[in-house]
Amino acid sequence: MSTSASAALGWTLTPSSVAGGVRPRSYEDEMPDMLVSHLSRKLNGLASRWDAERSRIKTPDQVQERNRFVREKFRAMVHGFPERVPLDPVVVRSVEGDGYRVENVMFQSRPNFWVTGNLYVPASGKGPFPGIISPCGHYQLARMEPEYQFAYMNLVRGGFVVLAYDPVGQGERRQYWDPQTNETEIGGANSPVFEHSMPGQVLLLLGEDLTHYRIWDGMRAIDYLLTRPEVDKERIGCAGHSGGSTLTIFISSLDDRVRCAVVNQSGTGHRWPLHYGPGSAIGPSDIEQNLFPAAVHGIDTCDLVTSIAPRPLLWTIEIDSESFRQTVEHIRARYEQLGVTAKFATDEANDPHSWTMKIRQATTDWFSRWFYSRPGPGREPDFEAARPGQLYCTANGSLRYAQQGDSIFSLILKKGASAPGPRKNGTTPKEIADLIRFRNNHGPLDVRHIMTTPRKGYQVEKLEFLSEPGIYIPAWVFVPEKRNADPVTVFVHEAGKEAEGLEFGRLERLARKGHLIVAVDVRGVGQTAPPHPGGEREGPFGHLFDIETALAYMAWYMDESLFGMRVGDVIRSVDYALGRPDRGAAGVRVHGKGAGALWCLYAAALDPRIGTVIAQNGLATYASLTRVDRYTHTAGIFIPDVLKHFDLPQIAAAVADRTLVLVSPVDPMQRPLDVTEARAAYALAEQAYRTAGAADRLRIVDTLSL
Numbered sequence: 001m002s003t004s005a006s007a008a009l010g011w012t013l014t015p016s017s018v019a020g021g022v023r024p025r026s027y028e029d030e031m032p033d034m035l036v037s038h039l040s041r042k043l044n045g046l047a048s049r050w051d052a053e054r055s056r057i058k059t060p061d062q063v064q065e066r067n068r069f070v071r072e073k074f075r076a077m078v079h080g081f082p083e084r085v086p087l088d089p090v091v092v093r094s095v096e097g098d099g100y101r102v103e104n105v106m107f108q109s110r111p112n113f114w115v116t117g118n119l120y121v122p123a124s125g126k127g128p129f130p131g132i133i134s135p136c137g138h139y140q141l142a143r144m145e146p147e148y149q150f151a152y153m154n155l156v157r158g159g160f161v162v163l164a165y166d167p168v169g170q171g172e173r174r175q176y177w178d179p180q181t182n183e184t185e186i187g188g189a190n191s192p193v194f195e196h197s198m199p200g201q202v203l204l205l206l207g208e209d210l211t212h213y214r215i216w217d218g219m220r221a222i223d224y225l226l227t228r229p230e231v232d233k234e235r236i237g238c239a240g241h242s243g244g245s246t247l248t249i250f251i252s253s254l255d256d257r258v259r260c261a262v263v264n265q266s267g268t269g270h271r272w273p274l275h276y277g278p279g280s281a282i283g284p285s286d287i288e289q290n291l292f293p294a295a296v297h298g299i300d301t302c303d304l305v306t307s308i309a310p311r312p313l314l315w316t317i318e319i320d321s322e323s324f325r326q327t328v329e330h331i332r333a334r335y336e337q338l339g340v341t342a343k344f345a346t347d348e349a350n351d352p353h354s355w356t357m358k359i360r361q362a363t364t365d366w367f368s369r370w371f372y373s374r375p376g377p378g379r380e381p382d383f384e385a386a387r388p389g390q391l392y393c394t395a396n397g398s399l400r401y402a403q404q405g406d407s408i409f410s411l412i413l414k415k416g417a418s419a420p421g422p423r424k425n426g427t428t429p430k431e432i433a434d435l436i437r438f439r440n441n442h443g444p445l446d447v448r449h450i451m452t453t454p455r456k457g458y459q460v461e462k463l464e465f466l467s468e469p470g471i472y473i474p475a476w477v478f479v480p481e482k483r484n485a486d487p488v489t490v491f492v493h494e495a496g497k498e499a500e501g502l503e504f505g506r507l508e509r510l511a512r513k514g515h516l517i518v519a520v521d522v523r524g525v526g527q528t529a530p531p532h533p534g535g536e537r538e539g540p541f542g543h544l545f546d547i548e549t550a551l552a553y554m555a556w557y558m559d560e561s562l563f564g565m566r567v568g569d570v571i572r573s574v575d576y577a578l579g580r581p582d583r584g585a586a587g588v589r590v591h592g593k594g595a596g597a598l599w600c601l602y603a604a605a606l607d608p609r610i611g612t613v614i615a616q617n618g619l620a621t622y623a624s625l626t627r628v629d630r631y632t633h634t635a636g637i638f639i640p641d642v643l644k645h646f647d648l649p650q651i652a653a654a655v656a657d658r659t660l661v662l663v664s665p666v667d668p669m670q671r672p673l674d675v676t677e678a679r680a681a682y683a684l685a686e687q688a689y690r691t692a693g694a695a696d697r698l699r700i701v702d703t704l705s706l
Contacts, residue, residue: 040274077291077294084220092104093393106393107220108405111406116166117165122159129230130367131235131236132161133251138286140184160237168199173407193286193537198630243286248261279533283547302330318349427654457480467568474521476519477517478501494595522569524562593616615665617663658697
């Protein structure tokens with residue numbers, strides 16, 4: 001390489017690195033755990049800035065102003081709420097209990113979208129009574145779990161009307177549960193989190209989110225309580241456990257009709273700052289517990305809980321801990337600044353994660369204190385839980401099998417059917433760049449040549465270069481002994497460069513035919529894959545909770561995009577390839593496989609230097625994900641709001657001035673489409689190529705001849 005070419009690339013070659021002396025220091029030594037550290041550092045920087053902002057809050061007015069800001073941004077992050085429609089409530093059954101009655105009730109939270117529940121009404125005492133809604137935690141049976149039933153019976157015996165309802169994906173609203181076999185198709189004992197995250201991630205593509213649906217169900221549950229003559233409209237409370245306590249925070253924050261709340265075991269600490277030790281697990285929580293882009297607004301656990309103030313709030317925990325105490329002190333400080341210290345309290349179960357007797361009693365006592373100005377019952381009576389079938393609103397405990405109303409998946413199907421069609425002016429690079437949060441990096445590549453490995457008929461230069469400060473790209477450059485005249489190829493595999501870069505692999509066969517190939521690992525892939533296990537969810541759909549999903553969420557918290565970052569890595573790899581003196585005169589092509597097919601396609605739409613795109617085994621369309629209730633693609637290829645703007649065929653149409661080869665695109669379960677199906681999916685792109693007078697430059701094939 002010439003001195004001028006080396007300088008332009010920012011190479012740091014030394015004679016020893018070329019001649020076999022001391023190996024240059026790898027960026028890996030300087031950037032261990034690169035991607036997690038990079039994202040954590042940015043998130044922690046935002047957290048530090050917002051901590052400083054919060055530290056300046058001193059007066060009641062400032063507390064209330066911050067609470068208004070939190071609620072405003074929170075409402076925006078869950079995409080607002082629809083207009084109210086008639087509830088059309090139905091009482092399916094009513095059964096008398098010991099001192100109360102239980103009604104099996106249903107209502108519509110939106111047109112033809114039914115919420116199933118049980119209403120517990122005191123049989124004695126002078127009404128109207130305070131009303132309590134109770135969203136459920138992540139139990140399959142939801143409101144029918146015995147410990148939950150005992151909580152409701154405790155409350156109703158204490159003089160409260162209680163509406164316990166099923167969240168999406170639980171109880172009678174499960175999508176994967178078969179009432180005939182009593183088994184779930186996905187997730188086993190953990191099926192609720194799969195029931196949530198599977199549709200929840202797809203909703204993001206449509207510019208929606210599952211948190212919105214779950215909060216709205218709770219607000220409509222309050223609407224239903226207010227229709228009941230037994231309920232005092234000025235005394236409404238909310239109490240949930242586990243995931244239901246998170247919903248209690250959300251609902252209580254956004255709906256000030258909740259005058260008193262009990263949050264049971266929702267978690268103990270702040271989401272940020274992040275501190276991940278070597279090898280620690282990084283698994284994302286359920287999709288609806290993640291708010292994007294919360295880090296931009298500095299909205300953490302304490303902000304959401306504090307936004308309930310000055311209304312009374314009890315927060316219970318399994319076992320006290322330092323992280324819990326730290327968060328509690330932040331919340332208590334706000335209640336003190338508002339002059340309502342007595343309205344915030346905590347309690348400890350000293351028991352595992354469950355709505356145990358101690359905190360069931362604490363819940364009733366808290367509502368009794370604020371709604372009745374008296375303590376609750378001194379002890380919990382002996383209760384007998386009802387069998388699930390006694391609490392059903394449907395014949396077999398399943399809205400899906402009863403074919404009653406819409407499900408979250410049928411709503412997604414309808415919304416997906418309105419995915420964008422062709423537009424007169426097409427899709428512009430700016431629109432694409434804005435949506436994937438792409439930022440073009442022009443800094444020096446600072447190439448480091450690590451070693452050269454000889455192979456039969458070619459050699460492999462193993463090197464690294466910078467994509468941006470704090471992010472490096474490892475590359476293997478396959479240099480043939482006899483170079484052909486074809487373009488230099490940038491090869492990007494979703495599993496990394498080694499997937500097809502070892503001896504006897506595809507890249508060897510190409511190199512021995514004279515192709516110059518730059519095989520790269522984009523950030524978080526291959527050599528730079530984070531050394532952390534993901535969540536504990538197993539099975540064919542464990543990708544919903546794997547490290548890749550966690551990384552995508554970390555980026556979304558900051559209103560950034562892991563997908564867009566990787567597209568940027570491909571473009572930086574093109575920078576490197578075109579800077580090589582042996583690149584030839586034929587330009588550059590990119591070849592992506594799996595998720596790499598999408599990174600390369602987007603890179604071509606943004607970078608006109610790319611003359612040819614080979615997209616192999618990539619997802620055919622994002623719209624296809626809206627037509628199914630399960631898929632195996634990771635969140636790493638998801639782009640929030642994408643289906644409000646364009647789909648993959650529109651991206652293909654955006655490169656109609658260049659050659660595009662689509663090789664066996666895949667469906668949501670990563671099964672290859674046949675050519676006829678693929679061509680139907682890409683009819684819009686084919687039309688764009690015909691309009692450009694370049695029909696021969698778009699090829700859709702089932703195998704690659706290279």
